[in-house]
Amino acid sequence: MAFHEVRFPDDISRGARGGPERRTQIVELASGDEERNASWANSRRRYDVAYGIRRADDLAAVVAFFEARNGRLYGFRFKDWADYKSCLPSTTPSATDQVIGTGDGATKAFQLVKAYSSGGRTWTRTITKPVAGSVAVAIDGVEQASGWSVDTTTGLVTFNAAPASGVSITAGFEFDVPVRFDTDTLDVTLDLERLGSITSIPLLEIRR
Numbered sequence: 081m082a083f084h085e086v087r088f089p090d091d092i093s094r095g096a097r098g099g100p101e102r103r104t105q106i107v108e109l110a111s112g113d114e115e116r117n118a119s120w121a122n123s124r125r126r127y128d129v130a131y132g133i134r135r136a137d138d139l140a141a142v143v144a145f146f147e148a149r150n151g152r153l154y155g156f157r158f159k160d161w162a163d164y165k166s167c168l169p170s171t172t173p174s175a176t177d178q179v180i181g182t183g184d185g186a187t188k189a190f191q192l193v194k195a196y197s198s199g200g201r202t203w204t205r206t207i208t209k210p211v212a213g214s215v216a217v218a219i220d221g222v223e224q225a226s227g228w229s230v231d232t233t234t235g236l237v238t239f240n241a242a243p244a245s246g247v248s249i250t251a252g253f254e255f256d257v258p259v260r261f262d263t264d265t266l267d268v269t270l271d272l273e274r275l276g277s278i279t280s281i282p283l284l285e286i287r288r
Contacts, residue, residue: 087157095132125285151264157256173252175218183243192235208235214254
């Protein structure tokens with residue numbers, strides 16, 4: 081899919097609203113019991129960035145960004161300030177934050193992921209848009225200063241030599257969410273002071 085490796089303005093995304101969405105089918109039986117079925121294996125994030133517009137210049141920046149992406153045509157990067165690290169929000173990413181694989185002596189490439197765990201259950205999210213310069217990698221808990229590279233457009237970590245069999249591969253990083261505009265129209269309102277606002281600017285995560 082068409083994608084621009086450019087990030088939506090951080091000062092506007094900081095005020096956005098949104099988060100993960102799941103799709104669950106619920107059927108209520110005649111007895112009053114329910115049957116529930118998950119239509120999606122993975123969540124999808126939605127945001128509304130209109131809440132981050134505070135000045136006329138912010139509005140102009142969003143309109144320019146929208147036009148440059150051709151509305152819904154091109155995807156782009158978005159910083160979700162509520163969830164953009166491999167660690168807790170209050171801490172700094174480290175090379176041992178997330179397990180991304182186990183060495184087998186042959187595999188060189190490992191996908192960045194983030195695990196969400198609660199009550200004995202874990203959902204693993206694929207990370208495809210790590211932030212350049214933020215990724216750290218460790219083998220069996222020892223950070224690797226060299227001998228590997230990361231593709232910031234796919235989230236794939238590749239080692240020069242395959243890690244030995246049985247060793248744990250971990251990583252820490254910051255990341256963006258691949259999204260697109262979920263509208264082809266921006267409804268701009270200008271007041272008497274020419275400050276201006278947009279009622280809603282929806283963004284939708286792209287599954288890549």
